[in-house]
Amino acid sequence: MTTETVKRRPGRPSQSEQSPVDDEACLDRALEAFAERGYEGASLREIATACGISHGLLNARFGSKQGLWTAAVEQGMDRLHHRMVTLQTRLPKSAGLDQRLHAACVDFLETLAAYPAIIQLMNIEGSRNSARLDYIVETFFRNREWPVASLLEEGRDSGLFRPVHIAVPFTLLAHGAGALVALRPLVEAVDERLSNEPEAQSRLITSAADLIVRGLRA
Amino acid sequence: MTTETVKRRPGRPSQSEQSPVDDEACLDRALEAFAERGYEGASLREIATACGISHGLLNARFGSKQGLWTAAVEQGMDRLHHRMVTLQTRLPKSAGLDQRLHAACVDFLETLAAYPAIIQLMNIEGSRNSARLDYIVETFFRNREWPVASLLEEGRDSGLFRPVHIAVPFTLLAHGAGALVALRPLVEAVDERLSNEPEAQSRLITSAADLIVRGLRA
DNA sequence: CAATAAAATATCCATTTGTCTAATAATTCT
């Protein structure tokens, strides 16, 4: 048998009732589904079931599937960015750009590990021009400062780093190291083939940050 | 009006007829569609139209949608690997591991740029455990040697590289630098935000290879 | 307390999906 949904008669829920499943929780489930199965692959009914509500309500609350997707990305991006800046390990300027960049990379990756969905969405949407890609990129940058990017610019402008295009280390970090933490099933499958020394995720993260920082030095 | 398909009466095509659209071409279109819109997002009818045949035929030729996907990945992987090993810039051992690895990275990335679909598929499937992911990983490694991976192992075993887990540089290369060449729409959108010095793709590639090789040095 | 608004489900609808079958035309075999 599939999951036995207890039929609930229609009607506005009474206040005493448990779990009125707020929008925030719905958007969490939705983002998860979109990141895992893609926009077309995720269905409203499936998400609604995961939320424990009817698909009609889900549609009514967010207007349309596209509206649900947009709201989910918006919330996910807010979470990601908020965690990244609050987690931010603020080192004094005296610590040197190397160390500050390293810390920022680790923060970045630990946050991606905690909220992998956005990177997964970028991976899914990134290979075609679409309104959804535009929206992702826009919300990624809209009014947001990403410490890693700032430090990369600082290093470039000061000449402390080799003169590579900033998109190079940034993409290596976000999509390369990001894959290490966000594409777990893939990395584990490949890992098994490449070498059998298992390494804890935190060591993978520092290794990746090391590699990028060292690679950038002038 | 949508694309006006000229109706062709059923029946085996005469040999003189143009464009019998062989399997190979179909698999190309299919791989493109799957990589761009995901497994669920790509439809048989859409792919068949792109091939100029009926969807029934497409299904008959490959048995099922899953069969089409599998065959497309198989062919794509063959192409990718074949190009990578034939393109392989074979440097003499005297050239040093650094230079050989650098050349292998460039080969790898230039090949990904020519056949981006496989990396796109890995990005799409990598965030969930699925039979499709298993198949991708299996065909990626089945009887295939990837020069980059061999050189990484050589460096690790000889102690010339820092002792990082091989999955780290490999993933940085495949997914990070891979994104630079395979997720063009995304990179271009982000690039515009990050910095406005446009750089030719070949320079992006050598920059990424530089960064990785330098970052690995002991 | 009655009337209205709000929040939820059930249900319907047109469209699209993957798959299967029947029909049809060209080729190959005997």
Added chain:
DNA sequence: AGAATTATTAGACAAATGGATATTTTATTG
């Protein structure tokens, strides 16, 4: 030349989808 085979299209089909509507229950308001 006729029979069998092969490669193709058209069309049917059930299941699933996004969306819209009708209905039911509760809360709020006057």
